[in-house]
Amino acid sequence: MTAHETDYHVHTFRCGHAGGASRDYVLAALDRGLSEIAFTDHIPIYFLEGDDPDPDCAMTRAELPEYVDEVLGLREEFRGRIDVLLGLEADYAEGHEDGLREILALHEWDVVLGSVHWVRGAWIDGPGAARRHESEGSVTLWTEYYRLLGKAAGSGLFDVMTHVDLPKKFGNLMPPSCRDAEASALAAIVASGAAVEVSSAGLRKPVGEEYPAPRVLRDLVSQGVPIVLSSDAHAPLEVAWGRDRVHAAARRAGAAEHLSFRRRERRRHTL
Template sequence: MKFDLHTHHFRCGHADGNIRDYIEAGIKEGLSVIGISDHTPYFGSPEEQPFPKIAMAKQELSNYVEEVLQLKREYEGKIDVLLGIESDFFPEHAEIYRQTLAKYPFDYVIGSVHSVGNVSIFNKNRWKKLNEKQRIADKEAYYALIRESARSGMFQILGHIDAMKGNYPAFSDIPAAEAIDETLKVIAEEGVAIEINTSGKTKLSGGWYPSDSILERALHFGVEVTFGSDAHVPSRVADELELVAARLKEIGFTEWVYYKNKTKQSVPL
């Protein structure tokens, strides 16, 4: 069976199409399961929508949930529509995120680190004028946040765990093998899955998140994997799903997982 757990829509301010468009695209691609997982509102500010091009307004969250659940009922028997969401992880705001998201019947929550040191991981300028020691420190800080997110108990899935390479491909060459291994150990211990996310092709790095080398280490440590296109346009739903499945088999994985009612469902590759 085929699934895609990571899709967005217009509410986040930087994706095209409505939720129905993504569901219809999933049916066209032969998916059995599609997860809708738009970005959470930004709860770290009292403003209604401090970042309108990044995250939905707070008042839209209940509308989002209601719409997904309505479409889930409408499409029953055609495709299994799952209520997901992608949540930023800010340690200083974790409790407000935890408390707010607990009010809704999410099938799963994707935890993604998008900011390190209050600077976007995709900001190319963050690397300018940094020496090697400072670049290593930034990479290690990124993985420290991912470890903390895994330990938080807030997430079933961790999103794009090497996405900091997105607009800075040289990120992959910054030495931090110990930090990555420690992160994968923690993820395995906490029973959280990581996604293979094919949206890296839309950034300067190209390719997928995470790299094959990280996936090989993930298999070694017993980390479970899932799939997410991270589609911001309906045409990218299930993008490269079959290629990812084939590569995972080559690496040595035999199954991947998705979550329904926050309960793991295992699917043979």
């Protein structure tokens, strides 16, 4: 095992809510001393009707090959200086697993992140999400979120489960009565063998806490779940953002290693 600095969750302008040139993300990663950067842009929205159901959330299907070509081009350009990896942040949408499988089969991904953003017919992390906690109820949203997260992990389609307590984004913390739903989802992650990300993104959001919360991360790590380190950057400035805090959170949770991936095969590194 070798010490190794990575960022395993980075977006591009194609998703409609990130900015900057992709090349600048790589330059930022180099500047911050990373050995690897994994581009993991949002998968085209395969579970809603139409070619471009939500331009502010994801690239179109037509843009997917361009995304892949750009990342592979950057890999060549920077070879020997930093490893540029081809990944995807793939939404889990219940009942649409075949559609997801089809897209995952199109290219040779280094890593596939599994995310639950679509909960009860809308985004759980969109601008209106805080209001949803009032109108639909936090218990309902958190319970359904964790049910879907458990199913996502159990699908076996993902290498890494991302931001596993996402509904807290705007400060709507999990009601204590959702503990059983949470426990089932975490048990499904443990059973699946997938890793979880420790992400600085929550530190930049109203909740002001990394994903996942310290208690949740400790629980997962104590059960042998491996971790990857991420920023969920949506701009070059955010690459490796909060890296020291993410490392510290991982260590406090008891983690001694983190993972990297090549063609979906994992490698272990000391933290």
